[in-house]
Amino acid sequence: MAESGVGACPQVFVVDSQANYVPVPSERKSRWTRAGQKFFLLLVGLTLFGLLVQGCLIYNLYKKLEALALYESPPNFQNLSSPKASAQQGGNIMTQVGHRGSNEIPVQPLPKQVQQRPFAQLLGSSHPAGENNVVQWVHKGGETVIQNMDYNNGRLLVEKEGYYYLYSKVTVNAAMECVLIQHKVMKDTKAYDEPIQLMRSKSFQCKPWKPSSTKASGVEDIWNSFLGGIFHLLSGDEIFVTLEDIQTMRTGTADNFMGAFMIFP
Structure with a gap:
């Protein structure tokens, strides 16, 4: 009986060793999951x-572009749904208020500062x-216009100080002789006794000899x-244009013009 008791011990030991082996869950894995x-x-x-910040920026940019478009939009919009009403307006700039359900486009007047800027165009x-x-110009009628400036004997008179864009074009017939x-484009100012040269274009035009028959035909070299x-x-400056051999200047409102407009007060 002692031998049979000794033989049973390994069985109890084996069972206890298997019962004590329990897998422990890893806490490190759960921490990484939560992180x-x-x-x-x-x-x-x-x-x-x-996305919220981007939406706010886009909205602000849209408002600024909308305000700029209203500032730079042409002042004279016509009623597209009523051509007769547009013709009766005669090109006058009018402020219109659109009503609900109407097809009329409301006209936004130009800012007062823009309306008062000086400009002129002479032909x-x-x-x-x-x-x-000194070249003389047509300053009344047709496509000529003068606002907040004056004209006298070929000269534009400046009334308001500022930065102006000045321009001039002349056309010459140089077919008959060397010229x-x-x-x-010159400026007379109170600060100097003599005119100041602002811009100049210089060219020597000399054509080869032509027979008298060619000259009589009236061929032009423009x-x-x-x-x-x-x-x-x-304020008080005078702007004018000079042309050497002014007799060779080809006359016409489309071939010659002069103008100025303020771009910054």
């Missing part, structure tokens, strides 16, 4: 915040030759010059 979830939620929150005269080769063409630039002008 990943928090990081994911943080990314989602940052993404939503970025070529049939008698352009003036004293000291030195000097097209200048040459033109255009000058344009931005200058600071004072």
Whole structure:
């Protein structure tokens, strides 16, 4: 009986060793899982915040562009749904208020500061030759216009100080003889005793000899010059154009013009 008792011990030992082996869950894995979830939620929150900020910026930009479009839009809109009403307006600038359910486009008037900016456009005269080769211009009627400026004997008179864009074009017939063409835009100012040269175009046109029959045929050799630039002008300044050999100037309102408009007060 002692031998049978000794033989039973290994069985009890084996059972106890198997019962004590219990797998323990890993706490490290659960910690990483919770950290990943928090990081994911943080990314989602940052993404939503970025979309919100982007929406606010786009809205502000839209408002600024809308205000700029209203500022720079042409002042004269016509009623597209009623051509007769548009014709009766005669091109006058009117402020209209759109009503609900109507197809009329409300007209936004230009800001007062823009409406009062000086500008002028002069056209070529049939008698352009003036004293000291100063070109004379047509300053009334047709496509000519003068606002907050004045004109006297070929000269534009500046009334308001500011930066102006000045431009001038002349057309010359250089077919008959050799001519030195000097097209200048000049300024008379109270600060100096003599005129100041603002812009100049210089060209020597000399054609080869032609038989008398060719001259009699009235063939023209047209040459033109255009000058344009931005200058600071004072109140009381006078702007004018000179042309050497002004007798060769080809007359016509489409071939010759001069103008100025303020771009910054």
